[in-house]
Amino acid sequence: MSHSPRIRTVLSCTMLVAALGAGATACGSSDHPLSAKPYDAAGQIAFNGPVGSQKADPDKPLEVTAEGDDGRITDVTATDAQGRYVAGELTADGARWHTTAPLAAGTQYTVRVSTEDEGGAPGRKVLTLGTDVPTKKKRLDVTFGPDSGKYGVGQPVTAKLSAKVEDKKARAVVERSLKVQTQPATEGAWHWVDSKTLHYRPKDYWPTGATINVRSNLKGIKVRERLWGGDAKPLRLTIGDRIEAVTDAGSHYMTVYRNGEAINSIPVTTGRPGYSTRNGVKVVLGKEYAVRMTSASIGASDFYDKMVYYATRVTDSGEYVHAAPWSVGSQGNANTSHGCTGMSTDNAAWFYETVRQGDIVKVVNSSGADMDPFGNGFGDWNVDWKEWRGGSALLEGVKEGPTAVDAARLRPQV
Template identity: 70%
Template sequence: MSHSPRIHTILSCTLLVVAGGAGASACGSDSHPLSSKPYDAAGQIAFNGPVGNKKANPDQPLEVTAQGKDARITDVTATDAAGRYVAGELSADGSRWHSTTPLAADTAYEVKISTEDSDGAPGHKALTFQTGAAKAKALKVEFGPQAGTYGVGQPVTAKLSAPVKDKRARAVVERALTVRSTPAVEGAWHWADSETLHYRPKEYWPAGATIEATSRLAGIKVDDRLRGTATKPLRLKTGDKIEAVVNASSHWMTIYRNGEEINSIPVTTGKAGYSTRNGVKVVLGKEYFVRMRGTSIGIPTGSSDSYDLPVYYATRVTHSGEYVHAAPWSAGSHGYANVSHGCVGMSTGNAAWFYNTVRQGDIVRTINSYGETMPTFGNGYGDWNISWKKWREGSVLLAGTREGQSPADAARLRPQV
C-alpha cells in the first residue's frame, strides 16, 4: 500500500536556521495522513461489477464492500453516461455500500469510491463498466398532444405501451416523467388508468407559457417484465386564456379573453332527457362540417327525437359528440329555451365567430344545467372538474402528502414507494 507512513504522535516541530536567516519548520504539511494525496484503494475494496470486457446484468444491484479490518468506505458515487445518479445506502460502519435504484440497460457507468484506513488516510478508486441488454419487454411512452400552441386548459398526457398496475412500478414511471413550464407553476401527474397519465397544474396554465415534457425512463427497470425506452420530448406553448361560460338556465354564452369579456351570445342547450353536461370541458378540435345523426347517441331511426342534420362550424368538446355549433333550425329558441340533444347551438354567424376564436385546449364551462358533471376521464378532458387535493391523490408520489410538498420533500419524511 503506497501511502504515507503512519504517525501516531507528533511531539514538536524543530526550527531550522538556513542561509539568509530564514526559518522553516521541520514538520511540513505532508507529514499528517489527512493531508496526504489519496492512495489507490483497490486493495481495500471488493466490487461485484463485471471483469474485463464483460457487461453487467442491469437487474443486479451494485455492491462495494470494505476488505480488511483497517479499511472503511466513506463515500460512493455512481453515475451513468447521462449524469444520472444511482441511489444507494452506506452502512454505518462503512463496511458495505449497495445501490437501491435499478440500473439502466446498455449504459456506461462510473463508480467513484472513497475510503480511509485506521489513521484516517484517504483512499480513492474509480471503476467503470457497461450494462448489458435488458431481458424485459420494452415500455414505450408517448407524450401528447402533438407539439404546437394550445389553450390554457390543455393537459399533457403520457400514454404507455403496456399496463403498469403495481404501485412501486408506477412510482418508477412517475419519477422519470418530468413536466416543466415557463413561467413555473405547481403541477402533478394523475393516473387516469393503468396505461395513461395526465398532467395538469393546480390552476390553468399561464397564458403565453412554454411547456416541456421529458422522460428519463430509457433503460430503467420498471418491474420484472418491463424496462423503459427512449421517449421523444414534447414542447408546447399556450396562447391567450380563452374561456367560454355557457349558462344553461339563462341560455347565454359569455366568452372571456384573459379575464375580460369579449362577446356574449344567445344559445340553446340540451333539453330534458338530453341535458348538457355541467362542468369544464376542453376544446378537442374543430370541424367545419359534420353530419350529425341521432343514431350516433342511441336514438333509433323513426323516433320522434331522431335527427339527421348537416352542421357547420362545429367545435368538439367531448368524444361522444358534444359540440358548440351552428343551429339555424332552432333560431327561435336561442336565448329563450333549451331544445338541443346536448350540444350548444347558436346562429351561424355566432358559431363562425366562436369557431375562428377558439383553439384546441381552450375552456368551455357549462353551469346551471340539469345534466351530470363532465367525467374526469374517458370522454375528453374533464381534468379540471376535480379538486387539486383529489388530483394529487391520483399521483403515486404525491398521494398523502401536503399541498406544495414535492416528492423529494415527501421522501425525507416517509420511505420511498
C-alpha cells in the same frame, strides 16, 4: 498477492531525564504509509461485475469483496457517465461493499475501490462496466400529449405509458421522473387517471402567455421488477388568451369571455329533455369544418342524418358547439337539440374562428348529468384541487401550499 512492498513505520526515540525530573524526547520516523503511491489492488478484491464486453444485469446489485486475510476495503464509489452516485454500503470490517439502490439500464458505470493492507499501505482499483439495454417488452416508454404548439388555458398535459404501473412505489418512481417546468412558475400536479395514463394540470387555469416544458428523466431507471424506463419525446406548449365560453342552458345564451372581458353574447339551444347537455367544464378538443351527424351515433329514437358545419368538439362522445340553422327560431328561447349547443351559422363561424384547442366551454343550469372527469374528453377541471392532488403518488397526504411544493421538489431524484 502482487503489489509494491509493504511499508512499515519504524520509530526511534531517545529519552533524556534530568535529575530534577525535567525531560525531553527526540523522535524520528520514516514516511507515513498513506503518503506512498497506491498499489494495484486487483489481487486484493473480487468483483461480481461482467467480464470483457459483457453487460451487467441492472436488476442485480454490484458487489466488491476483500480477498484473503491481509487487507480490507476502505472506500468504494460508483458513478454513472453523468457523474451521479449510486448508493452503496460498506461493512464495518471492510470485507464487503454492495449497492443499495438499483442500477439504470443501458448505462456506463465507473467503480473506484480503495483498500489497505495489514501494514496500512493504500491500494486502488478502478472498474468499469455497462448495463444491459432492456428489450421493448421490459421498457416503459412515455408519450406526452398534446402535440407541441399553442393551446388554451384549460389544456391538460397527458402522459401515456406503454405498460401498466399498478404499485404505488413504482408509480412514485415514474411520477418523480416526469418533469413539468412552467414560466411563470405555476403550482400543478400529476394525477393518475388509470394504470397507464397520467394528467397534469395547475390548481387554476394556466396563466395567459405561459410556457410549459415537459420532459422525462425515466430512461434507464428501474420502475419495478423487470421494467425500466424507456424513451420519451419532450413537449413544449405555449398558452394563448384566456377564452371561456359559458353556456346557460336555462337562459339559452352563451357568453364568451376573453381574459375576463365579455366579447360576445350568443343565443343558443342545448339538449332537450332526454338528451340534456352535460353540465360542467369541458375543454375544446378540436375543430372540424363539416361533420356528419346521425341518430345512430347516439342511439336516438327519432331519425336524423345531417351535415353540420363549423363544428367545435368538446367531448369524445360527440358533443359539439356547431351551426344549427334549422333551429334558429328556438335559439335563445328553448332547448331542442340532441345534446349539442346549436347556434346560427354566422355565430358558429365566429365561435369556430375565435376558439382554439384547450379553450374552456362551460355549461350551467342544464338538467343533464355532470361532465365526467375522465374518459370523455377533458373533464379534469371538474375535480377539485384537493381530490386532484390525492391522485398523485407523491402528493397524497402532503399538506397543500408552498411547503407541499417544496417537499415534492426536494424529494430524492432516482
